[in-house]
Amino acid sequence: MKRIQVGFIAVTCASLIGCGGNGGGGGENDPQVRDYSDTFTALLSTPPYPMTNPYNEVKEQLGELLFWDPILSGDQNTSCASCHHPDFGWADGRRFSIGSDGIGLGPARFGSEITPIHSPTIMNVAFTGTTVNKSTNSFVSGGYFWDLRVDTLEKQAEGPIKNPIEMLGYNIAEADIMAAVVNRLKAIPEYVGLFQQAFPETKAINSENITKALATFERKIITPNSRFDQFLAGDQTVLTQQEVIGLNKFIDSxxxxxxxxxxxxxxxxxxxxxxxxxxxxxxxxLRNISFTAPYMHDGSRPRLIDAIADYENRGDIDVNIDDDDFNDIAVFLRTLDTSTFYKGKPDVVPSGLTVGGDIY
Ligand code: HEC
Ligand code: HEC
Incomplete structure (x- = not known):
């Protein structure tokens, strides 16, 4: 077992990241705790909110109801929760999602409107794009979707409502759906009251406020204080020796x-x-990774170990692990899990439609 002082190792580790991989294939079993502060930081326990969309409690509650209410979909049968459901780590447990004509939930859902890419979780989207050096003080977005094509959660939220495969369906034109949704919401007194309290300045039901409420709810779903966060905060006793070995391999390879x-x-x-x-x-x-299978943009890797195995002998991306390393790395990645993440589901939604849409 190697014993070297923490300060020295931190330098070694930084230079290893710089040159990427240890060249030899497979990390060695180093159980020594290092200084990881150049590489990782703990997740904050409160989410950042943009100045253009500050937090208030009613806005968050309104956003939660809208998230689950199929009233936002063209045929009033699909909700955000059809594909981002707490029982599947706020994703849907499928390779590809089924949208506007789908019935059922998760792997049991069937239908013919299938998304071309795997649904990512919405856990921690409040922090998307934060880095060790970029503080969250003035930070509100980081590029969403697999190709980073929108830069705020507010803008993201209109995407699925206007997408025929996801929520729009084929009975209302894309150009008309937001106005149609606004009219539906205006006809429901409970929504009128909630929008008034959530947006005291404008009191308006409009597309901007719908997406602001949805984004505010999404920012609630964060997963701080995992065992890895406790470890980064200084409690070295929370990780086992194998978990530290996996962590060091993760960096060194x-x-x-x-x-x-x-x-x-x-x-x-x-x-x-x-x-x-x-x-x-x-x-x-890679946070809460145990709850969001299957993996990769095409959902092609059913288990975490399969996703890790993709990196065996990957000289092309300067990564080197072999099958002795897969399990240690998986064990480390599970230290990022928090089984207590928010899993709330409203009992009813103000439209009176089925909560979540056709997901029974
Ligand atoms: C039919 C399934 C489906 C529905 C319904 C759906 N989504 Fe998604 N969601 C996806 C897929 C698939 C992606 C990835 C699309 C891409 O990257 O091109 C995605 C991406 C996202 C992202 C980006 C996450 C990230 O890390 O970049 C957010 C946020 C999100 N959806 C929120 C919502 C909200 C809010 C709603 C409701 C207004 C919603 N989704 C409805 C399937 C769905
Ligand atoms: C060059 C940048 C890069 C390096 C180095 C890298 N990854 Fe990845 N990782 C990615 C990208 C990009 C994806 C998404 C790939 C896809 O969806 O096809 C990904 C996906 C993953 C996933 C699946 C996550 C999910 O939710 O679908 C896991 C697990 C993972 N990487 C672990 C690792 C491990 C372990 C290593 C080291 C052995 C590693 N990565 C090295 C960029 C990288």
Whole structure:
């Protein structure tokens, strides 16, 4: 067992990240706790809110009801929760999602409107794009979707409502859906009252306030204080020796070059580095990974160990692990799990429609 002082190791580790991988294939079993502060930081226990959409409690509650209310969909049968459901780690447990004509939930859902890409979790989207150096004080967004095509949660939220495969269906035109949804909501006194309290300045039911409420609710679903966060905060006793070995392998074999910071993601697209299937997508977060199978942008890896195994002998992206390392790394990644994350489901939604849509 190697025993070297923490300060020295921190330097070694930084230079290993710099050159990526240890060249030899497979990390050695180093159980020594290092200084990880250049690579990872604990997740904050409160989410950041943008100045243009400050928090208030009614806005968060309104956003939760809208998230579950199929009234936002063209045919009033699909909700955000159809594909981002707490029972499946706020994703849907499927390779590809079924949207506007779907019935059922998770792997049991069936229908023919299928998204071309895997549904990511919405856990911790409040922190998307935060890094070790970029504080969340003035930070509100980081690029959403697998290709980072929108830069705020507020803008993201209109996407699925206007998408025929996801929520729109084919009976209302994309250009008309937001006005139709606004009219539906205006006809429901409970929504009128909630919008008035959530938006005291404008008191308006309009698309901007709908997306602001949805984003405020999404910012609630964060997963701080995992065992790894407690460890980063200084409690070295919370990780087992194998977990520390896995953590050190994760760094030494090059994973933390992309999976770093509070999210274990740089939220960047690594151009020229095709990860699998020659498709280039952004680095996903690895927080609460045990709850969000299947993995990768095409959901093609059913188990965590399968996703990790993709990185065996990957000289092309300067990563080197072999099958002795898979389990240690998986054991480390599970220290990011928090089984107590928010899993609330409203009993009723103000429209009186089925909560969540056709997900029974
Ligand atoms: C039919 C399934 C489906 C429905 C319904 C749906 N989504 Fe999604 N969601 C997806 C898929 C698939 C993606 C990835 C799309 C992409 O990257 O191009 C996604 C991406 C997202 C993201 C980006 C997450 C990230 O890390 O970048 C957020 C946030 C999100 N959805 C929120 C919502 C909200 C809010 C609603 C309701 C207004 C909603 N979704 C409805 C399937 C769905
Ligand atoms: C060059 C940047 C880069 C490096 C280095 C890297 N990854 Fe990734 N990682 C990504 C990207 C990009 C994806 C998404 C790929 C896809 O969806 O096809 C990903 C996906 C994953 C996933 C699946 C996450 C999910 O929710 O779907 C896991 C697990 C993972 N990486 C672990 C690792 C491990 C372990 C290592 C080191 C052995 C590593 N990564 C090295 C960029 C990287």
């Amino acid at each position: 090059g994973c933390a070059r992309c999976h770093s910071g509070p999210m274990l993601s740089d939220n960047a697209i690594h151009l020229g580095e095709a990860i699998i299937n020659d498709v280039v997508v952004r680095t996903p977060s």
